[in-house]
Amino acid sequence: MLTLLLLLPLFGQGQIGTRTGGSATVVISQVYGGGGNTNAPYKNDFIELHNLSANTISLAGYTVQYASAGGTSWATTPLTGSIAPGGYYLVQEAAGTGAAAALPAPEASGSLSLSGTAGKVALVSSTTALSGACPSGGSLVDFVGFGSTANCYEGAGPTPAPSNTTSVIRKSEGCLDTDNNSTDFSAGVPAPRNSATTAVSCQPTITGLAPTSGPVDTEITISGSNLGGITSVTIGGVTASGLVTTATNVKAIVPSGLAQGSAAVELSDGVTTYPAGDFMVTLAGISTPQLGSSTVCPGGSFSVTFQASGSYAATNSFSVELSDASGVFATTPPVIATLLNNNMTTSQTVTATMPAATPGGLNYKVRVVASNPVVQSLASAALAVSGVAIAPTTAQNLLTNENGATLTATEITPLTGGDSGCTPLPAEDPTRR
Incomplete structure (x- = not known):
């Protein structure tokens, strides 16, 4: 029209x-x-x-x-x-x-x-x-x-x-x-063209579909050329929402209610339908990760346990991502643990390492993200990062009284759960001011 x-x-x-x-x-x-x-x-x-x-x-x-x-x-x-x-x-x-x-x-x-x-x-x-x-x-x-x-x-x-x-x-x-x-x-600049000019096809050409699998509500991107005239996308015969069209790509959201399995992706300009490949609808999900410790030191390690469900590609990887100290995840958050080429849906436990330069804070969180299909868990409970290290860690002699008696400070066995080498800041005592 x-x-x-x-x-x-x-x-x-x-x-x-x-x-x-x-x-x-x-x-x-x-x-x-x-x-x-x-x-x-x-x-x-x-x-x-x-x-x-x-x-x-x-x-x-x-x-x-x-x-x-x-x-x-x-x-x-x-x-x-x-x-x-x-x-x-x-x-x-x-x-x-x-x-x-x-x-x-x-x-x-x-x-x-x-x-x-x-x-x-x-x-x-x-x-x-x-x-x-x-x-x-x-x-x-x-x-x-x-x-x-x-x-x-x-x-x-x-x-x-x-x-x-x-x-x-x-x-x-x-x-x-x-x-x-x-x-x-x-x-x-005027450039008159006639029938002798090399023809230029305006028909949509589709070169890619990504991702090719995931749960409903996944945003997909169809890439190609001459896509500016696309007016609708159907997935499994159902019209997709969230249509955004440019000359080189079309974005749409996999409709809710689709059954698990392969669904054909088709583009239409209102006259002709163009096949864009198949999208594998999965019922994938990842449980909220459970932490092996509520406090960790910069450079320390702790365990992260999660349960994945649904269908994952053989090349899928699970990554543990870290928020900032206020619990907010950046656009590209730090990855502190990875399970490469893992399509298991049984309970998984991975050892994560807190970056050595992480500032102290009480509200860090982690989440688990799968790569294929792209699925992410909810954020974990709060994780405190201690900023006080015990140093030195070797035995020291301390002169303590007028009689010349000495006390010896010796490194203790590291605490379990990642508190090795540091201790949390104590709460301030309001009576001692």
Whole structure:
């Protein structure tokens, strides 16, 4: 569907209206109105078309039509022949008076005199002239309002303004069509293309799917090219939510309620469906990790026990991640223990090592993260990190009284659970101030 906005003067401000038309397989890919003007690179104005589809499209009975930026009357140029898949079709229009290069051989010619800075161009599947400032109807195939003063256009606004030395060119070699003239086009050096120009396919090409397994509510990314026109993603036949589309990737969220097992991922542009591979829906989960100690020293070790459930790939690894002293996990938190290539779903215990430079704190936490599928546990209970070390750790003689008696300080057996070599800060005694 094409959506066009009509701006009507209302005490110097624009009043917006809308109209809908048909979905385009052939689009206007370039408009140039500076032909033969001062410094113009080409003698003639031109309109260029591009076939987005995978089929040859007959243009018999079609016209390209032009109106001024605020005009209501339309002039036409009839088209003949056809346009190949991914192919271009050049329509030569009126010549200016200045000396400039001729256009490449056009597929059609007319006498429309386009403005060099602003106007409206339409591709119409009829020979009947349009009417009105912002026309509508099923015969309207594509529409471009170019330049800042155009009062009708697709989407949020007209294209950037062209000039004698620039045309407005549809991005991605003529493939980008989000029904928004302001973002689908840019101004650039005129580059007229005709049927002899190498075809550029606009069909979506899918090169990757990641991740390929995980529980429901997992976000997946489909990568490729020409994906800007994708309007929906289904997984296991169910429409996915969270759709975010760019020219090179599509993101979506695996729908809740899918059964465990393989589910086909398919993309659609509203006309054609494109398979993107299979996603293995798992019922994976990781229990809240249990800690072998509630206090640990910098550089000390402690045990972490957890239970994984569901299905994991043979290359899956479990990582134990550490929060900051307030219990908040960074975007890329420190990994303090790893079980490599582990797809076991029995109870697992791993020895974690607190980084030696960890500041003291009372609210550190850990969590366990699986790599394939990507699943993470809830955070553990609070873990205190002591910042006071006992030093020296060898026997020392201390002179303690007037009689010359001595006491000997000797290193004791390290405490279990990771308290070796340090002791927690004692609580302050409020009576001793």
